[in-house]
Amino acid sequence: MKKLNVLLVCGSGASSGFMASNVRKAATGRNLEISIKARGEAEIENYMDEIDALMIGPHLAYILDEIEDYLQDRPVKVLLMKPEYYSTLNGEAALDDLLTLF
Template sequence: MDEKNVLIVCGGGASSGFLAQNIRKAAKKRNVAINIKARSESEVDDYINDIDVLLFGPHLKYMEEELLSKGKAHNVPVAMIDNLIYGSLNGDKALELILELLIK
């Protein structure tokens, strides 16, 4: 699989940055080529044309329809990260979610 670009968004980009770091570690262990950026939800439009997957933190559930719509318009799968995965910063589980979205 070619390197895939993933954007994780949260309110300010900080908590998603920690999760992104753990996903990079998990991907390296599994030899998965992935480029992950963590940004604020306000930056989605700046990246939507250059990503393969869009993930968002559970605290942005109120934006789900808007983010799904943006993803659909650009053929980018979008998913909310489960509370347990997000809260525990579980890079392995988040990577599994990304890989599931890529094979759909």
């Protein structure tokens, strides 16, 4: 698998920072090359040309339509994270979910 560039988004960016860190640790433990950045939702457009996947906090489901507009024909996979692992910041479960897209 090639190196994946992932953008992880939640509202303000605080919890997404912890989640990104936990996914990074999980990926390192599995010898996977994943670059994961945590940003606020307002910054999504700035990263669309650089990423392979976009992970979105479960409370942001309402922005999925907007994201489809940003994507246009870009081959970016979009994952709405599940509340059960997002709420506990479970990086292993989040990584498992992400990998199902590839």
